[in-house]
Amino acid sequence: MTNPRILAHFQESADLKMKAANVLAQPIEQAIELMFTALSNGNKILACGNGGSAADSQHFAAELVGRFERERLPLPAMALTTDSSILTAVGNDYSYQEIFSKQVQAFGQAGDVLLAFSTSGNSGNILAAIEVAHERDMRVVALTGKGGGKIGKVLTDADVHICVPHERTARIQEVHLVTLHCICDGIDVALFGDDANE
Ligand SMILES: O=C(CO)[C@@H](O)[C@H](O)[C@H](O)[C@H](O)COP(=O)(O)O
Numbered sequence: 802m803t804n805p806r807i808l809a810h811f812q813e814s815a816d817l818k819m820k821a822a823n824v825l826a827q828p829i830e831q832a833i834e835l836m837f838t839a840l841s842n843g844n845k846i847l848a849c850g851n852g853g854s855a856a857d858s859q860h861f862a863a864e865l866v867g868r869f870e871r872e873r874l875p876l877p878a879m880a881l882t883t884d885s886s887i888l889t890a891v892g893n894d895y896s897y898q899e900i901f902s903k904q905v906q907a908f909g910q911a912g913d914v915l916l917a918f919s920t921s922g923n924s925g926n927i928l929a930a931i932e933v934a935h936e937r938d939m940r941v942v943a944l945t946g947k948g949g950g951k952i953g954k955v956l957t958d959a960d961v962h963i964c965v966p967h968e969r970t971a972r973i974q975e976v977h978l979v980t981l982h983c984i985c986d987g988i989d990v991a992l993f994g995d996d997a998n999e
Pocket residue numbers: 851852853854918919920921922923924927970971974
């Protein structure tokens with residue numbers, strides 16, 4: 802007999818993914834187009850998030866600098882969650898709220914993209930990073946959940962909001978992950994064409 806709690810996790814995750822596929826396909830396509838355009842213009846992607854979403858930020862950067870499924874040259878993406886000296890110095894000397902926004906201020910250029918993760922849509926350091934990204938004429942792709950929170954209210958029409966229709970952080974993150982892989986795949990298709998017949 803399969804453990805019912807384990808079965809329930811898989812079932813809820815599978816059900817949400819299929820629901821999200823229909824709801825989120827369009828904003829995911831918009832995110833692919835936005836990122837491909839930025840990369841084609843010589844711009845880069847900066848990614849940030851807290852906890853599990855910090856891992857997702859690093860996961861995404863690794864698949865752009867390294868590869869997703871197809872061989873290609875490195876693409877410029879950077880997670881703002883990795884430099885412990887920056888994170889501890891800014892967190893200690895200024896505030897935890899500024900650990901990402903200071904880096905966006907330092908590294909972000911007009912035309913760059915900020916990939917911002919927050920399952921609640923309410924993390925202060927993500928909101929602060931988005932504010933600085935807008936000040937620096939960057940575009941924002943926000944991956945949220947729980948209705949989008951405060952982030953949903955600060956995004957502009959030039960940004961893309963991928964808001965997972967669920968209230969449970971773990972489920973939202975699981976859809977964020979498949980979304981990242983859709984974006985990586987979409988960028989490769991834009992670069993090399995569809996490999997469906999390969
Ligand atoms: O991964 C998980 C829960 O599954 C946690 O580490 C989670 O990422 C943390 O609680 C974050 O601080 C949540 O922040 P946010 O997604 O609401 O911005």
